[in-house]
Amino acid sequence: MRQQYAIRSLFLIFCFALAGLGILAQMIRIQSSEQASVFLSQGDLYAGEFRTFYPERGLIYDRNGYLLAGNRTVYEVGVNLSDLNDPESVAYNLSVYLGLTYDEVYNRLTDFPDTWRYVVIQDYVDADVVASLQELIQQMKNVGDRRLNGIAFHPHFQRSYPEDALASNVLGFVARDGRGYFGIEEKYNDLLAGNPVQVWVPSDPNKATEIPRVPNGTDLALTINRDLQARVESILDDSLVQYGAANGAIVVMDPRNGEILAMATTPRMDLNNYNAYFSLYDNGSQYNRVVNMAYEPGSVLKILTMAAAIDNGTVVPQTTFLDTGSIQIGGAVVWNWNRDSWGLQDMTGCLQHSLNVCMTWLSTQMGPSVFYGYMERFGLGRRTGIDLADEALGRLKTPGDSDWYIVDLGTNAFGQGVSVTAMQMLMASSAFANDGKMVTPHVLYSMLRDGHQYNVPSQYGGSPISAQTARTLNNMLANSLEAEASSALLPGYRVAGKTGTAQIPTDYGYDPSKTNASFIGWGPVDDPQFMIYIWLQQPTSSPWSSETAAPVFSKVAEQTVILLNIPPDNVRLALSSK
Amino acid sequence: MQVTQIIHAYKQAPWRVQRQYTGAFLLIVIGVAMIAALYLMVSARAAITGREIQSLRDEITVTRRINADLEARIGDLTSTSAMQQRARQLNYRPVLPGELEYLAVPNFFVPEPAILLAAQDATEFERIVPPEYTQSLIEWFDERIRLGGAQ
Numbered sequence: 001m002r003q004q005y006a007i008r009s010l011f012l013i014f015c016f017a018l019a020g021l022g023i024l025a026q027m028i029r030i031q032s033s034e035q036a037s038v039f040l041s042q043g044d045l046y047a048g049e050f051r052t053f054y055p056e057r058g059l060i061y062d063r064n065g066y067l068l069a070g071n072r073t074v075y076e077v078g079v080n081l082s083d084l085n086d087p088e089s090v091a092y093n094l095s096v097y098l099g100l101t102y103d104e105v106y107n108r109l110t111d112f113p114d115t116w117r118y119v120v121i122q123d124y125v126d127a128d129v130v131a132s133l134q135e136l137i138q139q140m141k142n143v144g145d146r147r148l149n150g151i152a153f154h155p156h157f158q159r160s161y162p163e164d165a166l167a168s169n170v171l172g173f174v175a176r177d178g179r180g181y182f183g184i185e186e187k188y189n190d191l192l193a194g195n196p197v198q199v200w201v202p203s204d205p206n207k208a209t210e211i212p213r214v215p216n217g218t219d220l221a222l223t224i225n226r227d228l229q230a231r232v233e234s235i236l237d238d239s240l241v242q243y244g245a246a247n248g249a250i251v252v253m254d255p256r257n258g259e260i261l262a263m264a265t266t267p268r269m270d271l272n273n274y275n276a277y278f279s280l281y282d283n284g285s286q287y288n289r290v291v292n293m294a295y296e297p298g299s300v301l302k303i304l305t306m307a308a309a310i311d312n313g314t315v316v317p318q319t320t321f322l323d324t325g326s327i328q329i330g331g332a333v334v335w336n337w338n339r340d341s342w343g344l345q346d347m348t349g350c351l352q353h354s355l356n357v358c359m360t361w362l363s364t365q366m367g368p369s370v371f372y373g374y375m376e377r378f379g380l381g382r383r384t385g386i387d388l389a390d391e392a393l394g395r396l397k398t399p400g401d402s403d404w405y406i407v408d409l410g411t412n413a414f415g416q417g418v419s420v421t422a423m424q425m426l427m428a429s430s431a432f433a434n435d436g437k438m439v440t441p442h443v444l445y446s447m448l449r450d451g452h453q454y455n456v457p458s459q460y461g462g463s464p465i466s467a468q469t470a471r472t473l474n475n476m477l478a479n480s481l482e483a484e485a486s487s488a489l490l491p492g493y494r495v496a497g498k499t500g501t502a503q504i505p506t507d508y509g510y511d512p513s514k515t516n517a518s519f520i521g522w523g524p525v526d527d528p529q530f531m532i533y534i535w536l537q538q539p540t541s542s543p544w545s546s547e548t549a550a551p552v553f554s555k556v557a558e559q560t561v562i563l564l565n566i567p568p569d570n571v572r573l574a575l576s577s578k
Numbered sequence: 579m580q581v582t583q584i585i586h587a588y589k590q591a592p593w594r595v596q597r598q599y600t601g602a603f604l605l606i607v608i609g610v611a612m613i614a615a616l617y618l619m620v621s622a623r624a625a626i627t628g629r630e631i632q633s634l635r636d637e638i639t640v641t642r643r644i645n646a647d648l649e650a651r652i653g654d655l656t657s658t659s660a661m662q663q664r665a666r667q668l669n670y671r672p673v674l675p676g677e678l679e680y681l682a683v684p685n686f687f688v689p690e691p692a693i694l695l696a697a698q699d700a701t702e703f704e705r706i707v708p709p710e711y712t713q714s715l716i717e718w719f720d721e722r723i724r725l726g727g728a729q
Contacts, residue, residue, distance in 0.1 A: 065691030067653035162653030567680035
């Protein structure tokens with residue numbers, strides 16, 4: 001009896017062992033079969049997915065905390081093909097809500113490769129549209145209607161510019177590829193964009209891992225004063241109409257630290273519709289004329305020549321010059337702007353009447369090495385280092401260059417044959433308002449990251465002239481404006497400045513009918529707190545800067561002192577003496 | 579003969595031996611079952627917590643998105659054009675230079691904008707997370723040994 005049980009037990013053990021071995025053999029066979037890799041890859045499809053987590057792009061504020069560039073949610077609308085019940089209904093509703101044709105949507109839903117599990121119907125769909133669509137889907141689900149099953153919404157950020165076109169030339173824009181173009185958006189793209197993180201997200205709950213923290217891009221606060229920027233842009237637009245100018249630019253800078261308070265150029269574009277770029281601009285240099293475009297500035301450059309001559313000791317303000325209306329240099333004759341002779345003039349008179357002949361005389365008295373040495377120390381032909389994308393270099397021909405001639409020594413002294421950007425002129429002139437020290441212009445005020453604030457310190461760009469020369473030039477320029485009762489004057493404030501009218505060079509020489517009208521000025525003279533550059537391209541009401549750019553300076557200065565709380569000189573001096 | 583009897587006297591009954599084997603086997607089975615149950619419970623809790631963390635992460639993402647949208651909305655509402663329009667509706671106009679009066683206010687400093695004041699130390703959060711949430715068992719043992727039982 002006992003032996004009989006033993007045989008039965010052994011038989012059962014044998015059967016179970018055989019079944020186990022069979023299962024084991026089958027497992028090994030499947031694992032090592034040709035189809036094993038196919039099974040594994042099919043398994044991997046559902047094991048999880050690689051997800052890229054994009055950080056929120058850093059915000060951009062003006063110096064007072066107003067938002068200039070933010071982010072808003074938009075949606076990618078697609079269809080999960082495995083959940084799709086009724087392609088006709090889905091195609092119809094999506095075409096109605098997304099403004100597409102029925103055939104377009106239907107074809108995408110029915111004509112796709114076998115491996116696809118999801119198709120994108122439209123991206124960058126507004127949240128309002130998605131909300132309406134989601135409401136419709138929910139209503140249908142509530143009554144048990146599953147015809148719209150499969151529609152999926154994936155939210156993501158899109159750059160948003162609440163001020164539309166305001167400061168567009170400074171900000172630049174972000175295209176759909178997520179990259180910044182022009183201005184701050186391009187210059188600080190890496191900081192603003194942050195670092196995307198790609199992680200494997202398993203479907204198996206046991207393998208659930210913590211998703212790494214994806215820090216947002218760095219927020220930036222700019223030196224721009226939004227209200228002043230708006231006023232300056234408005235004045236620029238009005239001035240183009242008033243003086244019939246083709247384009248223009250205005251910059252307001254704090255000469256003490258190089259902070260750009262406002263920077264306006266034309267044309268400007270609505271940054272929320274960056275596709276307009278291609279219809280507004282022929283090339284990238286037009287995007288921000290202040291930084292990206294060099295031009296011959298004309299007589300505004302005379303202040304640098306005069307500063308060099310005084311600093312070098314070639315002349316003093318009281319030095320006299322007998323102006324005969326023309327001067328010969330390098331086999332060419334240089335004339336005054338009106339071809340008149342102005343007789344005996346001191347150096348202030350040379351600036352006041354903007355005498356080309358006097359400036360040519362000064363540069364020849366200094367000689368090429370001294371004159372060009374000063375021009376290079378003023379930063380001409382060198383980028384200022386402003387933190388905006390694609391800064392133009394300008395051109396300062398110097399002795400030794402193949403295209404430099406003796407006559408250039410004369411013409412360069414009054415701003416002809418030399419090209420600069422408005423920003424280079426501002427940086428060079430900041431030496432006059434800052435006791436001989438040039439400041440490096442900048443637009444970034446502060447970086448905000450992980451709760452920490454990193455302020456951008458002011459940087460000096462060299463001292464081309466002495467403090468004494470700077471003060472002397474300040475007074476000479478202020479006196480010359482007052483002596484001619486310039487339309488640049490601002491009642492209550494003593495300002496210094498210089499006009500510049502320059503013919504525009506073409507392939508066939510200078511075009512006598514077209515000019516660039518410029519003005520650079522600053523104030524208050526005894527404690528400069530603002531420096532303004534005006535550039536009007538091809539004004540038609542008058543070619544002269546004194547009749548176009550100078551009054552624009554006065555208007556901008558008026559708004560600047562109001563918005564920056566700079567009291568009139570007498571009030572300021574009275575308050576400071578208390 | 580006597581020796582055989584003694585051995586026989588001390589040999590356990592077969593049923594007792596079987597019971598001991600069965601008991602030992604059951605003990606192993608129960609032990610394995612307990613370990614398996616413990617493992618299952620711990621791994622299930624870990625999985626649930628993992629999912630909760632993912633869910634909370636998703637909530638953070640959604641909240642951040644809502645915040646960004648609200649900030650953009652505030653930006654729209656306080657934009658220059660919107661503010662100018664509201665000012666005009668309220669019969670305001672830009673001030674003229676002659677209408678301004680300046681006063682000296684002792685010890686007055688222009689306040690910093692809110693975005694700069696709002697900058698806080700983000701590492702505060704990491705400091706308040708107790709070590710139980712970040713320490714491995716080995717690290718905990720290591721710490722205990724190094725501290726020598728002292729708190």
